[in-house]
Amino acid sequence: MDANTNLFAWCQSFSIGDEFVDAQHKHLFSILFRLHRSMDAGDSQELIEGTLNELIDYTQRHFRDEEALMERVGYPGLAEHKAQHDTLIEKVEDMMEEFMEGEPVLTIEVLIFLKEWLTTHIAQEDARIGAFIA
Numbered sequence: 001m002d003a004n005t006n007l008f009a010w011c012q013s014f015s016i017g018d019e020f021v022d023a024q025h026k027h028l029f030s031i032l033f034r035l036h037r038s039m040d041a042g043d044s045q046e047l048i049e050g051t052l053n054e055l056i057d058y059t060q061r062h063f064r065d066e067e068a069l070m071e072r073v074g075y076p077g078l079a080e081h082k083a084q085h086d087t088l089i090e091k092v093e094d095m096m097e098e099f100m101e102g103e104p105v106l107t108i109e110v111l112i113f114l115k116e117w118l119t120t121h122i123a124q125e126d127a128r129i130g131a132f133i134a
């Protein structure tokens, strides 16, 4: 295993203490990992496009579920949290558009940006939901 292999690995310190949310975060990391492997392997545009779509769909689903959870428990920071989700979705959709137009936007830097965003968001925002529930 080289360093890159572990770049998108889930880490126990990412846990927010909610099994359902943690499982979805793990899945997001696993899609990023597959995307990275696919890029490294020089997979076709179609194949990468499929995984990118999966990432977008799953991210949207996760955000919806997380927002529903915040609503259910009466989490006070829902609006601000949702705004962060919306901004990320917009960014990823823009990226997808450029990718479809043949722009070489999908680089390791983009994957690292997504991973950093996710890690920071989980640690600073999602963790607060976990703490609120507890």
Ligand SMILES: [Fe+2]
Pocket (backbone or CB within 6 Å): 066, 081, 085, 121, 125, 126
């Ligand atoms: Fe979130």
Ligand SMILES: [Fe+2]
Pocket (backbone or CB within 6 Å): 025, 062, 066, 122, 126
């Ligand atoms: Fe999340």
